[in-house]
Structure formats: structure tokens, C-alpha cells
Amino acid sequence: MNLPGKEYDIIKKEILKRKPKKILLQAPEGMKTSVQNIAGRIRALGPKCIIWADPCFGACDIPENPAKMLGSDFIVHIGHAQFMDTKEIPVLYIECRSDADFSKVIESNLSVIPNKKIGLVATIQHLGAIPKIKGILEKNGKEVFIGKSKRMKYKGQVLGCDAGAAEAIEDKVNCFITLASGKFHALGVAKKVQKPVFLANLDTGKIESTDKEKLLFEKKRILKLEKLKDAKNVGILVSTKRGQLSNTDDLEKKLEQKGKKVWVLAMDYISPEKILGMKLDILINTACPRIEEDLIFGVPVVNKGEII
Numbered sequence: 001m002n003l004p005g006k007e008y009d010i011i012k013k014e015i016l017k018r019k020p021k022k023i024l025l026q027a028p029e030g031m032k033t034s035v036q037n038i039a040g041r042i043r044a045l046g047p048k049c050i051i052w053a054d055p056c057f058g059a060c061d062i063p064e065n066p067a068k069m070l071g072s073d074f075i076v077h078i079g080h081a082q083f084m085d086t087k088e089i090p091v092l093y094i095e096c097r098s099d100a101d102f103s104k105v106i107e108s109n110l111s112v113i114p115n116k117k118i119g120l121v122a123t124i125q126h127l128g129a130i131p132k133i134k135g136i137l138e139k140n141g142k143e144v145f146i147g148k149s150k151r152m153k154y155k156g157q158v159l160g161c162d163a164g165a166a167e168a169i170e171d172k173v174n175c176f177i178t179l180a181s182g183k184f185h186a187l188g189v190a191k192k193v194q195k196p197v198f199l200a201n202l203d204t205g206k207i208e209s210t211d212k213e214k215l216l217f218e219k220k221r222i223l224k225l226e227k228l229k230d231a232k233n234v235g236i237l238v239s240t241k242r243g244q245l246s247n248t249d250d251l252e253k254k255l256e257q258k259g260k261k262v263w264v265l266a267m268d269y270i271s272p273e274k275i276l277g278m279k280l281d282i283l284i285n286t287a288c289p290r291i292e293e294d295l296i297f298g299v300p301v302v303n304k305g306e307i308i
């Protein structure tokens with residue numbers, strides 16, 4: 001994926017205005033092939049540019065401490081909208097929008113959505129598709145609602161850990177359609193609301209229900225909570241990424257009161273090999289919910305929000 005010209009113009013304008021000396025540049029995995037090109041163009045404007053090569057989780061993953069250690073005075077974060085306030089080093093968020101067109105998926109699958117009142121949500125990359133899809137749905141007799149999360153910058157925007165845009169309008173709609181790539185965000189919405197949630201899937205060209213995944217998630221959650229009851233050694237995963245950092249004092253206390261041995265396992269980038277060899281029966285994840293979905297730890301992992 002390349003960075004469009006108008007995003008370069010924003011970077012250029014900010015650099016000329018702020019005159020930073022050393023920029024820390026952070027880009028999503030999908031842009032790693034063009035990150036050197038972006039860094040080169042930044043360098044041509046005057047400042048030094050360091051590429052932050054660690055994987056970028058999302059909007060909450062701003063490398064503030066590394067930037068300080070590296071002597072950077074400005075962070076350029078590509079791919080997400082502003083999500084958290086940064087304290088010491090200014091951050092320029094460069095949002096990337098996809099030009100993927102969901103119209104065909106929606107138009108050819110309208111029969112899948114018999115409901116009249118529809119809530120529309122999207123990931124930041126696909127927010128631009130909302131007006132067109134809203135128009136198509138309305139032309140076909142649907143009433144479309146778009147909510148807003150208090151923590152999000154835009155109406156309709158959802159994150160894997162924030163479905164506030166859907167929750168805000170749940171009582172007005174019969175179902176939700178999520179415009180996203182992959183089921184992670186649609187399932188994130190489904191976990192938070194009681195109404196049916198569909199994904200407009202560009203890969204399959206279909207509108208897909210998340211009911212099966214939600215049911216499976218619920219079954220697994222119940223099993224994991226049973227495991228937690230019997231567990232003797234409980235690990236709590238804590239990420240030192242500021243946007244994911246959680247205070248675990250209360251959780252530790254609660255678990256200890258239940259007779260558990262509790263081990264707080266702190267790291268910046270959470271990955272299974274870092275805790276290999278430790279004696280643990282279950283893990284409680286306090287960081288990004290994606291960790292529980294994407295990584296295999298050898299013991300069950302339950303997200304903190306799912307147990308309290």
C-alpha cells in the first residue's frame with residue numbers, strides 16, 4: 001500500500017510548521033514495503049527520520065517512550081485516527097482510507113438483511129464508504145442509523161476494543177452492518193450488542209452473519225471461566241504500551257482472595273515465547289483483545305473484560 005499524495009502534503013505542512021529535528025515514523029504492517037520511500041521523502045524535507053520497525057497494533061500503540069530514548073521530537077503515525085492524547089512528544093496521525101467499494105456486496109445481498117432499521121459501522125479505513133452504502137440502503141427502503149462512540153473521532157467508527165458507535169444506537173436498530181476487512185471488528189461489535197451483526201465481506205462478496213462466531217466465542221468463554229475457577233497459577237498479561245496499559249491491582253486482589261497464585265507478566269510487545277517455561281494454568285489478557293484471538297499461548301487466554 002502506498003501513501004496517497006494528499007497525505008504527504010499533510011506531513012510536509014506539519015514538518016514545515018513544527019520544524020522537528022528527528023522524526024520517529026510508524027507505519028502499519030501493510031505499508032512496510034513503502035515505509036522507506038516515506039522516510040526518504042521526510043528526510044528530503046530536512047529532519048532525520050527513524051523508522052519504528054516493531055509491528056504496530058493500532059491507534060493505541062504510539063511509541064512514545066522509544067521516541068524519547070531515541071531523541072525524537074515528533075512522531076508520525078500512519079494508518080489510524082487519533083485515539084489517545086500523547087503527553088510529551090507531539091504525534092501526527094495520518095489516517096489512511098481505503099477506496100474499496102462495498103456497493104456490489106450490499107446491492108447483491110440485500111435479501112440477507114430483511115430488517116428495516118440498520119446500524120452502520122466501519123473501521124477507520126472504510127469510513128469513507130459509509131455515505132454511499134447508507135444511500136444504497138435507503139434507496140432500498142431501509143432506515144439507516146450511524147452512532148458515535150465517545151472515545152472515537154468519527155461517527156460510525158469502531159475499533160476491535162470499542163463498539164461504542166453501535167452501542168449508542170442499539171435501541172433504534174434491528175441489526176448492524178460492519179464495513180471492515182476480516183471478521184475481527186464485526187465480532188467485536190457482536191460481543192457488545194444483542195442485535196444481529198453482519199459483515200459486508202469484500203473477499204467473499206457476501207454479507208455474512210457473525211452469529212456462529214459469537215456463539216462459539218460464548219461457548220469458549222464459559223469453558224475458560226470454568227478453567228479459571230480451577231486454576232492455581234494465573235498469569236495476567238500487561239502491555240506497557242501506554243494505550244493498552246491497565247492497572248491490575250484490583251484484579252490481583254480478587255484472584256488472590258479466591259486462593260490463586262497470581263503472576264503479573266509485563267512486556268511491551270506481548271508474545272507467547274516470552275513466557276515459555278513459566279508454570280501457568282490460565283492467562284488473563286489486559287491488553288489488546290486481538291492478543292486472545294491471534295496468539296497461541298498453550299494455555300487458555302481470557303480477556304479481562306470478559307470476566308468482570
Ligand code: SF4
Binds near residue numbers: 057061159
Ligand atoms: S487495544 Fe487493540 S483494538 Fe483497541 S485500539 Fe489498540 S490495537 Fe486497536
